[in-house]
Amino acid sequence: MVEPVTLPDPTMPDFSGWTCPLPLRDHPNVVMGHGGGGQMSGELIEHLFVPAFGNPVLAGLTDSAVLELGGARLAFSTDSFVVQPLFFPGGSIGHLAVNGTVNDLAMSGAQASYLSCGFILEEGVELSVVAQIAADLGAAAEHAGVTVVTGDTKVVDAGHGDGVYLNTAGIGLVPDGIDIRPQRARPGDVVIVSGLIGVHGIAIMSVREGISFGTEVVSDCAPLNGLVAAMLAVARDVHVLRDPTRGGVATSLNEIAKAAGVGIELIERDLPIPETVANACSFLGLDPLYVANEGKLLAIVARDEAEEVLAAMRAHPLGGDAAVIGECVPAHPGMVVTRTAFGATRVVDTPIGEQLPRIC
């Protein structure tokens, strides 16, 4: 009665048609780097997902899709969360799951209205852990002014999963006249960051590896929809917004430079890097430009709007340390460079994988 199981034979992707000289870095298997938000993630999306789901909205490769439905202009986005550990200084996977999606929507200029939430639980995880995460998620949603309206729970066998994986998807309205997307960066535009960079990644690293850096580093995980609303109140024509999560500021700016076909030049001494992050990075051999943030945004605006936007950001609790860090230039399109104190420049490339895996 018992017969061998024959599974359908999954067709190998046709590597020969891929334009990348090292398609998926020649790995026939998934490696951690495919989830790192860097070049390998990009190749997976470009060569595998876009052809499979191919449509113009997805191919825009923005943090959230902007679409029309029933006369409403909506942003729609999703993120899965596999952070380890589940609880870290400054938050938990529950906070991340809300703020990650609220922020992806905000990067289209949308105010998040509704979230879905899918739990994948590991058999054996304490219900008290699930309860704490659900409470964090509920509190973060209330704080961000968004409502969790639909959900789903699955359980996988003990040893699989890591306690709790989460997914959220979110929808929100994009105000009329708002057109924020990476393709809109133009030479002459100013690059602004909303505050100190590299904090979330180092906070996760410190608790995961049990490393202390003198002062405790607390994640900056926060919802950015209020800050974006404050910015749009003074400047409706913000060109680009991006929250530099996986892969950090460097990866986000590279994506923008490539999408818009502009060069980006950063001024190294203007990068707001807190001393604890600088010390930790120096100790660990990391570059703060590549470390993940969860409550920061990059804005690219026309030069004549920069002062007003910066003032509005600094007046907001999440933008007190906002600073201009560079500009878009006509030279070296698609490339990001940073100018050092000595006047030299170095290329800030997209990382292949991720320095700190599983930080969100």
Added chain:
Amino acid sequence: MVEPVTLPDPTMPDFSGWTCPLPLRDHPNVVMGHGGGGQMSGELIEHLFVPAFGNPVLAGLTDSAVLELGGARLAFSTDSFVVQPLFFPGGSIGHLAVNGTVNDLAMSGAQASYLSCGFILEEGVELSVVAQIAADLGAAAEHAGVTVVTGDTKVVDAGHGDGVYLNTAGIGLVPDGIDIRPQRARPGDVVIVSGLIGVHGIAIMSVREGISFGTEVVSDCAPLNGLVAAMLAVARDVHVLRDPTRGGVATSLNEIAKAAGVGIELIERDLPIPETVANACSFLGLDPLYVANEGKLLAIVARDEAEEVLAAMRAHPLGGDAAVIGECVPAHPGMVVTRTAFGATRVVDTPIGEQLPRIC
């Protein structure tokens, strides 16, 4: 420099305030049954998630939330997919991920327009497997007339995950005047099922356990939005729709009976159970009423609309075997019974957990 990690102390849920006499079945840890769609899933939602996210939309406990945004009346739903194996006769996790969410939306009368898709990949899984699943997902989306517009990919360490977990969320428009929800079942209403039951669960079981039942059982996984549109074209006032996935027909009807405060009486001989499913269930000691379906729906309609709805269903490729299987009654509110060929009745209770874990 290395210090012990102190995690936040997750508060235990306050079991004392719970109304259920056996809250979460007294397990302080997650067990497989919490993901089975039965009583334990219900307790997790009622006692843990609804209080954490508490809001009237979520508390409706429908397959999809119906809400208003920018003047549009939208349905919004999410599902995670952890099925094992990833490929099975009649489909794959990619097909399930599309049809599961399309069908959840359809159960509110909505036509799915857009999907999000989150992949959680296990380090080491073959890219060819990911490619095949993405291709299946894209093909299923095209077949269902829905567009995947936004996505996310995370990678977890080898040994965690099970190759691929998926999450989809979906949005769609609910036509004006449509009000389909479990609470609307009324005594006298007729219960219709769209076709043969128990097929998906047995298909998964056969391939997972390597058991053959003579004829191969092929999953019925299919998008039901077209069938629902055909039904609504002849009867706008369908009271309830439900796709009996996890926990099968029995669980879905129990949820409806409880939500509406009606009794439901099934006629055992009218249940359309294919012989292969009946044989497999008999061999495995399962009850077909509790086995999952992925391309079937239950409809509850007023008696005077039943004939027309049934005719519309039978004229559709996915409703050829549609049949009346019972009715809503004023007796035993909240309870489902089945009447046997000998005139006796037996109670069809909600299962505690799930007979066949991880079928979706």
